Amino acid sequence: MQIDDSSTQIASALSRLSLFLRSAGWQAAHARGLTPTQAEILAHLARRGPSRPGALAAALGVTPATLSDAAAALVAKGLAVRDRDPADARAVHLRPTQAGKAAAEALSGPPEALDAALHGLAPAEAGALLRSLTGIIRTLQEARAIPVQRMCATCRHFRPHVHADATRPHHCAFVDAAFGDAGLRVDCGDHEEAEGRERARLWARFRDAA
Ligand code: SF4
Structure with missing residues (x-):
């Protein structure tokens, strides 16, 4: 039997955890009528406060077009609003509504099974x-x-x-x-x-x- 080097095993372990987290995140977001990207935007806005679309796209590692579509959907659902940025009247930023903050809070934290494992x-x-x-x-x-x-x-x-x-x-x-x-x-x-x-x-x- 060939024993793989540790970096291969660690990458494999991280990949499995990533799959689990992505799947659990998708299910939790879907249950609230959100896509994973919409859920990530809400979580980011709830943690950091209002943000410009360009900065949000860079922070989340998505394209500006993907960010724009997801932001428009959040606004349509009443979970976020677009405001003038007080620091620059020509710029717009996105901020969560109360309903958006509540959704972000409900989706925060690790999935139950992982939370139990980490507490161990x-x-x-x-x-x-x-x-x-x-x-x-x-x-x-x-x-x-x-x-x-x-x-x-x-x-x-x-x-x-x-x-x-x-x-x-x-x-x-x-x-x-x-x-x-x-x-x-x-x-x-x-x-x-x-x-x-x-x-x-x-x-x-x-x-x-x-
Ligand atoms: S990142 Fe760490 S060191 Fe920096 S403010 Fe937060 S807790 Fe403090």
Whole structure:
């Protein structure tokens, strides 16, 4: 029997999880009369607030045409409205209505079966998993293979390994609080991208000081 290398096995495991998440997401969105893209737009708007269509398309990794169709459907369903952007009267942004926020809330969180599986992890296991996933996502982001992710590892407020407490070695300067690997965020509303050299320095400290 040929034993595959670990990268093949990890990719296979991620692929299976991705299939499960996509299928569960489709079913949950369908039950509410939404397409997966419409559900993703609502979730993004609920987390981050009003957004311009171009920025939304880039963040979700869809084409402007796909975004435009999905946004028009959300407006027609009363789940989102188009407003003038207060920062630029010539621009339009999309914001969720109360009904849109309620739909996003109902669709948030992992599927029940995955939630149960993740709650079965010990805190150290959850932290190690988040740390590994953070590294993979960051590498893909740096290679421009995926859109920019609003995660601690690239945030100018992140202070990795600055506390002696092994369970909470990191610090978030935005909320002024210590946290551990299990508290790493991969989609934070308060994230502000660090500039290139600082981003590399943060990553080196996070990776090497573990
Ligand atoms: S602001 Fe958010 S992304 Fe940035 S360090 Fe704090 S928790 Fe992490």
